[in-house]
Amino acid sequence: MFLSYGSLQNRYGFSSLILDYKTLMSSLIRSPKPQEVIITSLNSFKNKNEIINAIDYKNSAVRSFALSAISENNFHYDDYNDYRTIIQCFAVFKKAESKWNYVSDPEDDEYFAKASETVSRDQLSGDCDDYSILIAACTKSIGGKSRLIRTKGHLYPELFVGDKKDLQNLDYIISKDIFKAEVGERQLHYHIDEAGGVWLNLDYTANYPGGKFMDNAIVGVLNL
Numbered sequence: 001m002f003l004s005y006g007s008l009q010n011r012y013g014f015s016s017l018i019l020d021y022k023t024l025m026s027s028l029i030r031s032p033k034p035q036e037v038i039i040t041s042l043n044s045f046k047n048k049n050e051i052i053n054a055i056d057y058k059n060s061a062v063r064s065f066a067l068s069a070i071s072e073n074n075f076h077y078d079d080y081n082d083y084r085t086i087i088q089c090f091a092v093f094k095k096a097e098s099k100w101n102y103v104s105d106p107e108d109d110e111y112f113a114k115a116s117e118t119v120s121r122d123q124l125s126g127d128c129d130d131y132s133i134l135i136a137a138c139t140k141s142i143g144g145k146s147r148l149i150r151t152k153g154h155l156y157p158e159l160f161v162g163d164k165k166d167l168q169n170l171d172y173i174i175s176k177d178i179f180k181a182e183v184g185e186r187q188l189h190y191h192i193d194e195a196g197g198v199w200l201n202l203d204y205t206a207n208y209p210g211g212k213f214m215d216n217a218i219v220g221v222l223n224l
Helices: 002-008 014-027 048-054 060-072 077-099 115-120 128-141 164-178
Strands: 146-151 154-162 190-193 198-201 218-223
Touching (some): 048 128, 048 218, 060 077, 060 115, 060 128, 077 128, 077 154, 077 164, 128 154, 154 190, 164 198
Antiparallel strands (some): 146 154, 146 218, 154 198, 190 198
């Protein structure tokens, strides 16, 4: 009786029990932690103000883009209610990554397109800065928590997914369900913050959340 009641009250119930069992079985075969790197906060972040200004997550066009991504990708949100928002953020990632067309900035300047500008175009396009801004704005517009990571010559977004137990559950959801074909036997890549929180890579270098890092030499972290 408690399990039935728990499900109705969004507490630990049958669905959580089943997910925990599936996660346990999956974890006996694969590990979601090929690399654990604890990132501490860094004081400076190049072009911080311009980037924050471009993340216009309250713009209606940005939220509409996120909502359309959620409706286009039916990721069984009701089956994983505890992770509904995170999985909806994965839907945003899938739409943006699959439609992204890389276009460089002017040779003599850096251009930071607002997320609302990017979604207004017929085709999603821009460089890594513009992509990261778009992902950050869209995920934030639907309740997700993201941050941006700067490496030498690259910028990419990460999504906060909880703690290591949450990561294990999401590893099952990603690799055995909603991105099963894309992931295959690959492992998920993520970072851990000073509080033990897990941040999953959402870079466009892979067609699934948690793809391999392009560069491990981190020079800046922008918490949003």
